Amino acid sequence: MLTRADLLLLLVSAIWGTTFALLRESLRVIHPGELMAIRFTIAAIVLGAIFWRRIWPVKRRWLIDGAWLGLWVAIAYLTQVIGLATITSARSAFITSTYIFFTPFLAMAFGAAKPGLGDLVGVALAFGGILLFNVDAGFALGPGELWTLGCAVSFGIQIVITNIVAKRSDAVALSWMQIVVCAVCAWVFVAGRGGFQAPLERIPWGVLIYLGVMATALVIVIQTWALARTTPVKAALLFATEPIFASIFAVSFFGESMSGREVLGGSLIILGVLVTEFWKPLRARLAL
Secondary structure, three states, X not given: OOOHHHHHHHHHHHHHHOHHHHHHHHOOOOOHHHHHHHHHHHHHHHXXXXXXXXXXXXXXXXXXXXXHHHHHHHHHHHHHHHHHOOOOHHHHHHHHOOHHHHHHHHHHHOOOOOOOHXXXXXXXXXXXXXXXXXXXXOOOOXXXXXXXXXXXXXXXXHHHHHHHHOOOOOHHHHHHHHHHHHXXXXXHHHHHOOOOOOXXXXXXXXXXXXXXHHHHHHHHHHHHHHHOOOOHHHHXXXXXXXXXXXXXXXXXXXXXXXXXXXXXXXXXXXXXXHHHHHHHHHHHHHHX
């Protein structure tokens, strides 16, 4: 059965699902790099202010693990930003979601966990569901797609490494360190492209505060804690439900509709999660 950690990762996916429509509107007035910088800065300030007693004094292990994790998260977001300069957001979302395919192999490479047959079948089903969600995105492979593919691999690495290091470091301190590293990297990126350019009066501050507090600070703490208590492959499968929650949110609050293909895609993703969850118990029962 799904554990508390698994259910919390589903909550993370649900929160992420609310961000798609919000990001689409926000990116009309602010560059993705600037949005990332503000988002992670807000998250670092809020998390540091609430949990400063758990963070200070910073332990050397937290610093090393958090910086290592933060680097991969920053690489993931920045390569996605670079890719978005030449590809559509739909194609970017699809290529980013391919981390579910890479995660089992990355887990084996890092020695985190060896996926079983049920895990691989679940990943295949969920990946098929993601394909149905994004069939209109196209399958060309230019520079923008390659940058975004690097984003997907980086997210997969971050999932696997978090599974390893979160077992030996405090979840809040580890989360705060990686958020700070991401914020610093984002501001360096903003400076490298000529400085902050978005008009302050046009920035949707309410959306950015939500993204910073709920979709970054809260989500990364939950993710860090939960990833220490589940497997990387199961986590990737649970994260694959994000487009389902995104569609539900868009239908509920933005008047959009789900096509039959998207319903089928969502069903395949859920089936993938169920196959992974019940594969071993069913095999054990059939063996009796």
